[in-house]
Amino acid sequence: MARMKLVLVGNGMAGMRTLEELLKAAPDLYDITVFGDEPHPNYNRIMLSPVLAGEQTVEQIVLNSRDWYAEHGITLHTGMRVTKIDRKNRCVEADDGQGGKTHADYDRLLLATGSKSFILPIPGADLPGVIGFRDIADVDAMISASGQFKHAVVIGGGLLGLEAANGLKLRGMDVSVVHIAPWLLERQMDEPSARLLQKNLEAKGLNFLLQKQTAELVRGESGRVCALKFKDGDSVPADLVVMAVGIRPNTALAESAGLQCNRGLVVNDTMQTFDPRIYAVGECVNHRGIAYGLVAPLFEQAKVCANHLAEHGVARYQGSMTSTKLKVTGIDLFSAGNFMGGEGMEEIVFQDVGRGSYKKLVLKDNKLAGAVLYGDTLDGAWYFELMRDATDVTDFRDKLLFGRHHVGDSGAGGGLGDEISRVMALPDTTEICGCNGVCKGDIIKAVREKKLFTLDEVRAHTKASGSCGSCTGLVETILAATAGGDYSTAPSKKPLCGCTEHSHDEIRAAILKDTLKTMPETMRALGWKTPDGCTKCRPALNYYLLCAWPTEYLDDAQSRYINERAHGNIQKDGTFSVVPRMWGGLTNPKELRAIADVAEKFNVPEVKVTGGQRIDLFGVKKEDLPAMWKDLSDAGFVSGHAYGKALRTVKTCVGSDWCRFGTQDSTGLGVKLEQMTWGSWTPHKYKMAVSGCPRNCAEATIKDFGVVCVDSGYELHVGGNGGIKVRVTDLLCKVETEAQVMEYCAAFTQLYREEAHYLERTAPWVERVGLSHIKARVVEDETNRKILAERFLISQKPAQVDPWKERADGGQKHEFTPMAALA
Amino acid sequence: MNENWIQVGRVDDIPRQGARVITTAAGEIAVFRTVDDEIFALRDKCPHKGGPLSQGIVHGKKVACPLHDWKINLDTGLAVAPDVGCAARYPVRVEDGRVSLSLTPEDGCPNR
Ligand code: SRM
Ligand SMILES: Cc1cc2nc3c(=O)[nH]c(=O)nc-3n(C[C@H](O)[C@H](O)[C@H](O)COP(=O)(O)OP(=O)(O)OC[C@H]3O[C@@H](n4cnc5c(N)ncnc54)[C@H](O)[C@@H]3O)c2cc1C
Ligand code: SF4
Ligand code: FES
Numbered sequence: 001m002a003r004m005k006l007v008l009v010g011n012g013m014a015g016m017r018t019l020e021e022l023l024k025a026a027p028d029l030y031d032i033t034v035f036g037d038e039p040h041p042n043y044n045r046i047m048l049s050p051v052l053a054g055e056q057t058v059e060q061i062v063l064n065s066r067d068w069y070a071e072h073g074i075t076l077h078t079g080m081r082v083t084k085i086d087r088k089n090r091c092v093e094a095d096d097g098q099g100g101k102t103h104a105d106y107d108r109l110l111l112a113t114g115s116k117s118f119i120l121p122i123p124g125a126d127l128p129g130v131i132g133f134r135d136i137a138d139v140d141a142m143i144s145a146s147g148q149f150k151h152a153v154v155i156g157g158g159l160l161g162l163e164a165a166n167g168l169k170l171r172g173m174d175v176s177v178v179h180i181a182p183w184l185l186e187r188q189m190d191e192p193s194a195r196l197l198q199k200n201l202e203a204k205g206l207n208f209l210l211q212k213q214t215a216e217l218v219r220g221e222s223g224r225v226c227a228l229k230f231k232d233g234d235s236v237p238a239d240l241v242v243m244a245v246g247i248r249p250n251t252a253l254a255e256s257a258g259l260q261c262n263r264g265l266v267v268n269d270t271m272q273t274f275d276p277r278i279y280a281v282g283e284c285v286n287h288r289g290i291a292y293g294l295v296a297p298l299f300e301q302a303k304v305c306a307n308h309l310a311e312h313g314v315a316r317y318q319g320s321m322t323s324t325k326l327k328v329t330g331i332d333l334f335s336a337g338n339f340m341g342g343e344g345m346e347e348i349v350f351q352d353v354g355r356g357s358y359k360k361l362v363l364k365d366n367k368l369a370g371a372v373l374y375g376d377t378l379d380g381a382w383y384f385e386l387m388r389d390a391t392d393v394t395d396f397r398d399k400l401l402f403g404r405h406h407v408g409d410s411g412a413g414g415g416l417g418d419e420i421s422r423v424m425a426l427p428d429t430t431e432i433c434g435c436n437g438v439c440k441g442d443i444i445k446a447v448r449e450k451k452l453f454t455l456d457e458v459r460a461h462t463k464a465s466g467s468c469g470s471c472t473g474l475v476e477t478i479l480a481a482t483a484g485g486d487y488s489t490a491p492s493k494k495p496l497c498g499c500t501e502h503s504h505d506e507i508r509a510a511i512l513k514d515t516l517k518t519m520p521e522t523m524r525a526l527g528w529k530t531p532d533g534c535t536k537c538r539p540a541l542n543y544y545l546l547c548a549w550p551t552e553y554l555d556d557a558q559s560r561y562i563n564e565r566a567h568g569n570i571q572k573d574g575t576f577s578v579v580p581r582m583w584g585g586l587t588n589p590k591e592l593r594a595i596a597d598v599a600e601k602f603n604v605p606e607v608k609v610t611g612g613q614r615i616d617l618f619g620v621k622k623e624d625l626p627a628m629w630k631d632l633s634d635a636g637f638v639s640g641h642a643y644g645k646a647l648r649t650v651k652t653c654v655g656s657d658w659c660r661f662g663t664q665d666s667t668g669l670g671v672k673l674e675q676m677t678w679g680s681w682t683p684h685k686y687k688m689a690v691s692g693c694p695r696n697c698a699e700a701t702i703k704d705f706g707v708v709c710v711d712s713g714y715e716l717h718v719g720g721n722g723g724i725k726v727r728v729t730d731l732l733c734k735v736e737t738e739a740q741v742m743e744y745c746a747a748f749t750q751l752y753r754e755e756a757h758y759l760e761r762t763a764p765w766v767e768r769v770g771l772s773h774i775k776a777r778v779v780e781d782e783t784n785r786k787i788l789a790e791r792f793l794i795s796q797k798p799a800q801v802d803p804w805k806e807r808a809d810g811g812q813k814h815e816f817t818p819m820a821a822l823a
Numbered sequence: 824m825n826e827n828w829i830q831v832g833r834v835d836d837i838p839r840q841g842a843r844v845i846t847t848a849a850g851e852i853a854v855f856r857t858v859d860d861e862i863f864a865l866r867d868k869c870p871h872k873g874g875p876l877s878q879g880i881v882h883g884k885k886v887a888c889p890l891h892d893w894k895i896n897l898d899t900g901l902a903v904a905p906d907v908g909c910a911a912r913y914p915v916r917v918e919d920g921r922v923s924l925s926l927t928p929e930d931g932c933p934n935r
Binding site: 067070071457460530531532533534535538539557558559560561562566570572574814818819820821822823 | 832836838843844846854858859874875879882883926933
């Protein structure tokens, strides 16, 4: 069956979102053609403000690249304005501006022509140098003006105007904002909060002219605008005038086709215009008398419209409630609903001018009707939800102002400022990203299921914080709490992965009990469901076998993650980093010279001192690795294993040799510890530190194994880490001699190696098995301690072979050279 | 159409459950060898953010991208759902343990 034809006019945010939703629901229903009169593919218009402010680039804000259109078989015409709709013959005509015409037939037509900046009808409004703030062309014009001229005036102290003013200021212009109302953002804020905002913006260097009405724009000698005249006779110089006084739905095309328009193209609840073949979404639309100017409601419209285009025919759009945020870095404001109050309303207000914080809640019949927050906006999402759900707040009204975490069993949650517990106390249904309608539960699910670790990944998978970005902080908090939480909740009775029924512990036990010595043997004996495992079980099995049979097992390079296979950290561009070991953070001129030589010889683009007290050479091409390692090896270096689930670094402080507070030779002890433990593979990365006194300059109390020297000996601390979820160590015990430190360290390390699950760091492991379990084996049972330490030292013998030298001498050559180089 | 077979080496040059890279004027191609010695070739570029697939862990008929762990099917070049995207496939054939490749990617994937 031939596909139907769908034509979209308006290659912007609402129209393209509709297509994305449609492709999800019915990928093969239509042949799609898109017309856009801008020369760009669809971009994130919201982010024009950060682009103007120099915080993002145009490339970064593209939402659908040209490749995306091609991949989805969509015909894209950019730089083409649709000028005619022939409803009878179901055909549109577009014009490329140089007389070239393109036609397209449709079965369904979608109009998403957005809106236009409203330009005040005053003398001089058409002068060069007078623009709106709507598209990339406007931003380009502003950026170019900022390079040539000094004085900018923004007319309009609304969201758009303030963002334009902020950007122009950051671009180096003198900026005045002219506003007709007595305070800024009068549609979003009340006077006290707006005054705080004004103060804040004035501190950033903006100048405000309130209650001023522009009468005329004055033409300069060059023909360009040169000044602004007010009704009261005053005037200010202006080489650039940005009008941000409002927008008007862009309905000219629809009107010319005889579609009913009335402050927007009129649609019903299924986003249909009066012609049932023609749908419309976005800012050009009037739905139940309202034309929305924010993306959240437009995306809701898009969803409904896509549902009907996909012929599912069930969704209804019933209007939206909107909230507001300002995208000026460093300024947090939130407002929603009826925040001005009035007849029959009550207000709860908190104000701390010193801290720049203001909160006002408006109640009606014990329900939240509106909110303005300035300074601390974390609870905005919660208030918004209470408003939307029309929740009766009588029971917690006294605590309402202090935010969600003060409600319910308060005291149990974290204290004020403990953002993670506050955010995590929100229910899963709380909307976090207003632009894209993403709830907390969606984010957590994606982070867990897809193993997301970065904001970018969360954006890619959920779209949360991908539009205006003002919920970025919330998303990051959820990400940190979820990804961090995962480390600590590794359940003990869970299959290792989808390839097996057995848990980590069962597999480790079987390897020892049934003397399973190779990976295929283990998989066979334990009834693996896949022929050769997956990325979860293969690295784990490889480690478990290596740990169980240290002198016999032949390491399987193909079951190692690339970093461990190539002995460097893969970078986002496919190059690698090289970190030679610097024992205990000590170095000397000869070593430094050798590193300098290597860096020069191999054109290393970046040399950096790491957080682990050594030097990282970044951006090395894979082919160069063996040769570079050879030079380093000749100079006496071995691999630093910065890439491995292995001993990383032993950080030290200067200690008693130099420091006036040092109680022991922390540096020397650190070197000894590193020499004993390097090369060892561990379930996860393993870090140590030795501090010379309780001032703890080496941060020993956030390491897997940390030593704090004291006058009478050494405190041994275990189970700490920095990272995503900081955990401070537990005190294992105190010992008196260096020899004891070495023995306890070896024993503890071996216990961890033998008991922890693969990819479980010491912190979650200690929490899982309990400190007393560890103390019983390492501290209280001397025989067992000695056996553990002994086993560790045995397994170290084959492990302390420098992998770099092996490869510099030709090992694993295939890893570093192409199989063939074709011209 | 794929008449231009170019010999690129032997099956044994590729580690089992591994890959090797072929450099060409038009970019890199990854040649994979599965646990049961099937050979596949894909554009060495992950549909997600361009990660080098040749560096990933090969399991079954899939490779896991080293950068963010998307799984790509070696036989179709398609990302494993729910991720979407593809890496173009290149025709390969094996004769007497020798691997040959055509530099004309198969149709259907723009990431070529
Ligand atoms: C190079 C370095 C940053 C720097 O420039 O200083 C670094 C770089 C990376 N760290 Fe780190 N970490 C570095 C010190 C740290 C430290 C500081 C320290 O060791 O004292 C920490 C916090 C302390 C800790 O681990 O407890 C740290 C906590 C992390 C974490 C979070 C671990 C956690 O348990 O939450 C990760 C993620 C992971 O391991 O899964 C990580 C992962 C990474 C990775 C490997 C990300 C990756 O998977 O690709 C980075 C590699 C970058 C690259 O392309 O080479 N890095 N990383 C540091 C190397 C130290 C070294 O000499 O070996
Ligand atoms: C600087 C700035 C900052 C903003 N910040 C926020 C914010 O923080 N939060 C928020 O929610 N919203 C914000 N907005 C508003 C948001 O960008 C809009 O609501 C949204 O882009 C509207 O989507 P749309 O698809 O209706 O219109 P648009 O995105 O404008 O898309 C319409 C497209 O159609 C094209 N077009 C029009 N007529 C034709 C024709 N005849 N033929 C071909 N093409 C045509 C236009 O050129 C345009 O590219 C901001 C807007 C701007 C300008
Ligand atoms: S080096 Fe560490 S902190 Fe820095 S970006 Fe990479 S993982 Fe994050
Ligand atoms: S680049 Fe391959 S998964 Fe991200």
